[in-house]
Amino acid sequence: MRRPRVLVLGGDGFCGWPTALHLLKQGYDITIIDNLSRRAIDKELGVSSLTPIQSIETRLQCVLQLTGSKINFHLLDIANDYDAFLDVLKTYQPTAIVHFAEQRAAPYSMKSSLTKRYTVSNNINTTHNLLAAVVESQLNCHIVHLGTMGVYGYGTAAMKIPEGYLDIEVRLDNGECQTQQILYPAMPGSIYHMTKAQDQLMFAYYNKNYGLRITDLHQGIVWGTQTVETSLDERLINRFDYDGDYGTVLNRFLMQSAMGYDLTVHGSGRQTRAFIHISDTVRCIQLAIGSAPEIFSRVRIMNQMTETHRLCDLALMIKDMTGANINYVSNPRNEASENELFVENANLRKLGLEPRLLQQGLLKEITDIAKRYSHRFDPDCIPCRSYW
Template identity: 40%
Template sequence: MRVLVLGGDGYLGWPTALHLSDKGHEVAVLDNYARRKYDVELEAESLVPIEDLPTRIAAWEEVSGKKIALFEGDLCDAEFTYSAVRDFAPDSIVHFAEQRSAPYSMIDRDHAVYTQQNNVVGNLNLLYAIAEINPDIHLVKLGTMGEYGTPNIDIEEGWLEVEHNGRKDRMLYPKKPGSFYHLSKVHDSHNIEFACRIWDLRATDLNQGVVYGQQTAQTALDPRLATRFDYDAVFGTVLNRFVIQAVLGQPLTVYGKGGQTRGLIDVRDTVECIRLAVENPADRGEFRVFNQMTESYSVAQIAEIVANCFPGPVQIENLDNPRVEQPEHYYNVIHTGLVELGLQPHLLSDTLIESMFDIVGANKHRVNDDRMRPTVRWRGAIKS
């Protein structure tokens, strides 16, 4: 199968491209290198050093004997997007190519506007390219569990059966996003569902939890194949921050009381979920949704797991929460679709012990402590 991976230079896009290539698919990657530009803007960088994309592609061919094609450009450029889809003629397109940070989208008006324009317009250009060039292409789009927010009912896989005034209907699950980034993903989901319903496209929307881990079977083959390890307060995950703080002997900084619960997934499971979605495409006209997560924990529970797994003393420190979110809430997510396709999940505690502490230990000299403290406040974006 021919698979075009958008955002193929990113944390998830790169290991996904390698995984699909390793599994026998003909792969191309597309990127405009915006993620590397955010590093320059924020004066932050991956804890693990990463090579440029052409070097990575050459290293993969050297290690595996398999070639990956490269398209350099921006999805917001419609002409480029159409050209890439025509030239590679994919059977499936995996779409990671969006600004992915909630804090980044909440810095100020400029960052909020940029996030929504970049994400929504790029996705719309892609939908039109698929519809006009080959509507049989299967779009696999990375959404986020953050689209749902934290409702006081079970979170279904994308759709909800509703009974109202004696009548029943099936509708998209109501969304309550927590940032302008998450809002952009909601717009994407609605636009994709509309395109499937009106243009008879086929799409799988993967509402993904927080991803952890830095190694897959393919990236571990050669240091030049490494993917990112973000830990700063804008792009890093809370788990990555906790692991670094444990290794450095610093307190684990929990926002508020740590009652915020989130779904999590190992990066190895992420790339496998993408493969399963690609190899088992949605039907024409179908907007299929999977909740892509394997475990759920509160922030306080994540801190406790890190502390229990780390071979040394660990302290926990509570900070004021810079976000506007419920301090405690109900959280029960249905996530059976990918397991039914064959996903065999990894567990957080195993990944911590197997690799994450060692990876951080080998690169701890690259940590910039100043970048781990929160600098973006949800209400701080509004000038009084």
């Protein structure tokens, strides 16, 4: 019997590569589509992953050698090569499609009018081409998209952010009050986040008008580098970005502490953000695929995060582990100087997610990744050169 087929869009990237390996291990047949634009952006910015990521060809050969299973790969730009993409869908007939294939860095999206236009055109067209192609090919497949917590804007202490939908009370013309559910109002803080907010509308439209089965996972900042599967062989290693555009705040702190630099906290440090470990990301996607209903009465939205922290508390946590100093610097971003954040994540918890927490894994990340590959570190990459 043929194994269930999963098409991983953006499967060469930071989340996509470990997901492809994890799903292969769980018995799925895997095909990756990627245009390798993320590797091209590294070249454009003059930066590279701290970890020595191998070419996609070497990665795939290594998988075959270690597991005896082949991952198929198509070098294809989903935003600009619709016909070739449609062809893959018709031939491969996936049961699920996991969509990671977007430009994902807020700072990069804010660099210039060129990167703004690239991010909008790439992300919106990729998502819309996917939806149009699923309708045109008449596939009955489940689409799992990686969205972001950033579409909700900044949280407050007054309310837990729900999973995608907000209960509102409206006053009817006859004076009666009625409760309705609407998509949580989007409040994007960058061009990148704006494209993710647009994605939500396209999903709602295609679900309502064509009955497409869609799960949108609103993900927090992903931390960590390796999963069980990427650790099997150094040729499978996952990427670790620490540059000013693609490096997350946590990766910057980890690198700074490993190299004996001060941890640079932007602004007050009282900005609160949501986090999830890369092993939990791949597990959540498996849970989402395994729990898809036959009919989606609306887009299923789940918050994919496991904990929240203020940035100053993260810096303190690393200081306690490593003795690094903390240096508060002016914030290059136009964002609230402080916020509280409480997030509902009951849906994935009910499906079986057991979080791996920062406190348990940070030290290992510092020794196994930041220190181990410190000979590849380039200090010029760290400062953020995007201001907005």
